[in-house]
Amino acid sequence: MIQHLAVVGATGAVGREVCTLLGRYSHRVKRVSLLASKRGAGTRIPVGETVVEVRELTGQSFKGVDFVICCAGGEVSRQFAPIAVGEGAVVIDNSSVFRMEADVPLVIPEINPGDARRHRGIVANPNCSTIIMNVAVWPLHQANPLTRIVVDTYQAASGAGASAMEELRVQTADVLEGRPARPRVFRHPIAFNLFSHDTPIGPDGYNTEERKMIDETRKIFHQPSLAVTATCVRVPVLRAHSEAIHLTFERPMSPDSVREILRKAPGVELVDDVRGGRFPMPVDATGRDPVLVGRIRQDASQPDSRGIALFACGDQLRKGAALNALQILECLLD
Amino acid sequence: MIQHLAVVGATGAVGREVCTLLGRYSHRVKRVSLLASKRGAGTRIPVGETVVEVRELTGQSFKGVDFVICCAGGEVSRQFAPIAVGEGAVVIDNSSVFRMEADVPLVIPEINPGDARRHRGIVANPNCSTIIMNVAVWPLHQANPLTRIVVDTYQAASGAGASAMEELRVQTADVLEGRPARPRVFRHPIAFNLFSHDTPIGPDGYNTEERKMIDETRKIFHQPSLAVTATCVRVPVLRAHSEAIHLTFERPMSPDSVREILRKAPGVELVDDVRGGRFPMPVDATGRDPVLVGRIRQDASQPDSRGIALFACGDQLRKGAALNALQILECLLD
Numbered sequence: 001m002i003q004h005l006a007v008v009g010a011t012g013a014v015g016r017e018v019c020t021l022l023g024r025y026s027h028r029v030k031r032v033s034l035l036a037s038k039r040g041a042g043t044r045i046p047v048g049e050t051v052v053e054v055r056e057l058t059g060q061s062f063k064g065v066d067f068v069i070c071c072a073g074g075e076v077s078r079q080f081a082p083i084a085v086g087e088g089a090v091v092i093d094n095s096s097v098f099r100m101e102a103d104v105p106l107v108i109p110e111i112n113p114g115d116a117r118r119h120r121g122i123v124a125n126p127n128c129s130t131i132i133m134n135v136a137v138w139p140l141h142q143a144n145p146l147t148r149i150v151v152d153t154y155q156a157a158s159g160a161g162a163s164a165m166e167e168l169r170v171q172t173a174d175v176l177e178g179r180p181a182r183p184r185v186f187r188h189p190i191a192f193n194l195f196s197h198d199t200p201i202g203p204d205g206y207n208t209e210e211r212k213m214i215d216e217t218r219k220i221f222h223q224p225s226l227a228v229t230a231t232c233v234r235v236p237v238l239r240a241h242s243e244a245i246h247l248t249f250e251r252p253m254s255p256d257s258v259r260e261i262l263r264k265a266p267g268v269e270l271v272d273d274v275r276g277g278r279f280p281m282p283v284d285a286t287g288r289d290p291v292l293v294g295r296i297r298q299d300a301s302q303p304d305s306r307g308i309a310l311f312a313c314g315d316q317l318r319k320g321a322a323l324n325a326l327q328i329l330e331c332l333l334d
Numbered sequence: 335m336i337q338h339l340a341v342v343g344a345t346g347a348v349g350r351e352v353c354t355l356l357g358r359y360s361h362r363v364k365r366v367s368l369l370a371s372k373r374g375a376g377t378r379i380p381v382g383e384t385v386v387e388v389r390e391l392t393g394q395s396f397k398g399v400d401f402v403i404c405c406a407g408g409e410v411s412r413q414f415a416p417i418a419v420g421e422g423a424v425v426i427d428n429s430s431v432f433r434m435e436a437d438v439p440l441v442i443p444e445i446n447p448g449d450a451r452r453h454r455g456i457v458a459n460p461n462c463s464t465i466i467m468n469v470a471v472w473p474l475h476q477a478n479p480l481t482r483i484v485v486d487t488y489q490a491a492s493g494a495g496a497s498a499m500e501e502l503r504v505q506t507a508d509v510l511e512g513r514p515a516r517p518r519v520f521r522h523p524i525a526f527n528l529f530s531h532d533t534p535i536g537p538d539g540y541n542t543e544e545r546k547m548i549d550e551t552r553k554i555f556h557q558p559s560l561a562v563t564a565t566c567v568r569v570p571v572l573r574a575h576s577e578a579i580h581l582t583f584e585r586p587m588s589p590d591s592v593r594e595i596l597r598k599a600p601g602v603e604l605v606d607d608v609r610g611g612r613f614p615m616p617v618d619a620t621g622r623d624p625v626l627v628g629r630i631r632q633d634a635s636q637p638d639s640r641g642i643a644l645f646a647c648g649d650q651l652r653k654g655a656a657l658n659a660l661q662i663l664e665c666l667l668d
Contacts, residue, residue: 148635152486152578154528154567168526173510176503181617189617192502192572194488196613196629196645205589205608205631205643214634229635231578231643233488236570238526244486244565244578255539274539279530283515283523295530297539300548301482301563309539309565311530 002029002333006065006089008080009072010034010054011043013162013239014094017322018069023048025326028333035061036072062087067332069325070094085121090332092123092325096208099124099216106219109327110267111138116331123328126220127212128320129153129232133243134217135291135319136312139265140247140258141221147306148227148248151213155197155232156282158239158316160185165238172236190236197232207232240282241320242313252305255296262293267319272296280313288315289323336363336667340399340423342414343406344368344388345377347496347573348428351656352403357382359660362667369395370406396421401666403659404428419455424666426457426659430542433458433550440553443661444601445472449554450665457662460554461546462654463487463566467577468551469625469653470646473599474581474592475555482561482582485547489531489566490616492573492650494519499572506570524570531566541566574616575654576647586639589630596627601653606630614647622649623657 007022009015015036022032026048034045035057043054055061057076062068062084068091070077070084077095084091098104105115106124108131116123126134133151140146157168164185171181171191181189188195199208206214209232218226235242247253262268271280272294280292291314299307314320341356343349349370356366360382368379369391377388389395391410396402396418402425404411404418411429418425432438439449440458442465450457460468467485474480491502498519505515505525515523522529533542540548543566552560569576581587596602605614606628614626625648633641648654 150484150580150635152565154488154569169510172506176507176510187611188615192570193615193617194569194571194576195615198611201608201611204634205629206634227635229580229633229641229643231486231580231629231645233576233578233645235488235528236526237528242528242567244567246484246563246565246580274535277521277532277535281522281527281529283527295539295565299563300538300540301484301561307563309563311565311567 002067004031004033004065005029006033006035006061006068008035008057008068008070008076010045011036011040012071013158013165013317014071014321016045017317018071018325019045019047021322021326033061033065059083062089065089067329068092069329071321081122090119090121090123092125092328094125094321094325096127096212098122099126100219106216107328107331108134108220108324109331110135112220113331116328123332125321125325125328126216127209128159128316129155129209129241129243130213130216131320131324132241132291132312132314133213133245134220135267135314136262136293136310137245137247139261143261144249144251144253146226146247147250149217150229150246152231152244153233154235154237154242156235156237156239156241156316157190159241168236168238186234190234192236194233194235197234237282238286239315239317240285240313241316242280242282242311245310245312246299247308248302249306249308253308254305255298255308258296258308258310267291268293270294280311282313285313285315289319291319336401338365338367338399339363340367340369340395340402342369342391342402342404342410344379345370345374346405347492347499347651348405348655350379351651352405352659353379353381355656355660367395367399393417396423399423401663402426403663405655415456424453424455424457426459426662428459428655428659430461430546432456433460434553440550441662441665442468442554442658443665444469446554447665450662457666459655459659459662460550462493462650463489463543463575463577464547464550465654465658466575466625466646466648467547467579468554469601469648470596470627470644471579471581473595477595478583478585478587480560480581481584483551484563484580486565486578487567488569488571488576490569490571490573490575490650491524493575502570502572520568524568526570528567528569531568571616572620573649573651574619574647575650576614576616576645579644579646580633581642582636583640583642587642588639589632589642592630592642601625602627604628614645616647619647619649623653625653
């Protein structure tokens, strides 16, 4: 039983999704506090059967709180997570600031639930694209070790927050009516356009989002030298990410065995209807828990039947963020 | 000098783009006939400085015609290309029906212009995604032979014709106003959505678009066993395709040498401004000739510096179709 759960950043896209999903946990949570910036304070947000008023986040917000879900971005996490931990709370942090720290577990409950308990106050929620890929890829890796992952993403606006989703809607309406696209949240036009994920690029040429997919996968899998490459791209989709994935296995792997494994895999829904032409799509993943996986086929470019290609979609706000955070909370309670 | 050029399918998206670009060739073409179905006959379309009225395509349309550019789809090509050839014309065919025939050259003028002359009446214009990828990849392959290409596409609506572009606009407006997406041209919703390219899937699990990218690349490169894999995806973009490409070379290849080669490569524009955050985007490729290439980096997942990742965008109607067809015409004249 949780005596007092605080959600930091409750008015944001991920925070609101946490509130929506908290309805499922009402029997395990006695009290919920919703916290946000001064601007968001006073907002009333439904949490299960009740409506909770958002209060302003301050250094005093965590007294008596036993769990915090932090969804307000890196700067807020960096400032307030240590305060919450100092007050005795366990923080599940959705930002990237603690993810690669050695004493912070990085957890996808379908993969490494045991890591969650090895925390020192903070458990990190992985990057959304990383979660969606790895829910699909991990069960295969268990059956036949992976030697390389190539992934190219089709990432929704929601990954940049509620204001980015609004920008996609408003800018698209503008363009349809002949007005110019005016980028504000994103650096580039998003209406009827796409662009390389607009995070900083390191000296190795990878942007931060791609680097997260590489480094976080290695940490979650406990395989610090797993070969992973990624190209991350923002597309004009609202809230579900898609990923084209090309895998190399140690031993031969057949599409049928991949389907067999994924049919039983936790968090996965097989959507691979060749006859009906039905495969994973963002509109079908939106507002749902599972990662949809399909287009499973032998990768014809790899020798000895060791290659598999597939396509996955998952709701960025749900399994990519809020749901995974709540599943981490469950790991900590069990 | 061309005495009489006929454009079949002049009222379609590619046909109209051919008409636009024909302005550049007015000094080399004496007479232009525009042909389309009965429904399109009577339409007046600008060709360079003049306006030409579309006439109905019939078996009699090719008398005295020396070159035909066919952009009306597979069934029309299958029926009328042989008639035009019988009348002594050379047909540049934009459909896929003849592309893999042994006696039909498949030509990207930047790559295999010499093949164009080995025709027996028909020269095939490759698939749009294939052209855009290979303009970027071929010059690298010349410097250091490729052993594997992995490509994931982000394909615009224009690839399915003018009606698909209109569907993207209308459906997006519908969704923005709270009405349901009503797919007609595409099988699936395209507004704020994406989907696996909706062409038939073969017994190997690849769809026809992916199979084209694999088989046509091998034919154009004259390398029937080159390892290529592709995942083709339709995205809500109007008329420029994007592609995330992961290359494996025989020998080590540095990002700097890739940039050096592509800076001088015909048909390529290097857009790889890490400092300014400027990389290839559909809005920047739209209405322009070159294939934009950027995000060039060492693929960290491949040993011995033999891997390169990059991102390319090209206008699907222009270099992906109309421009390449006209460049083939130039090869035949030279």
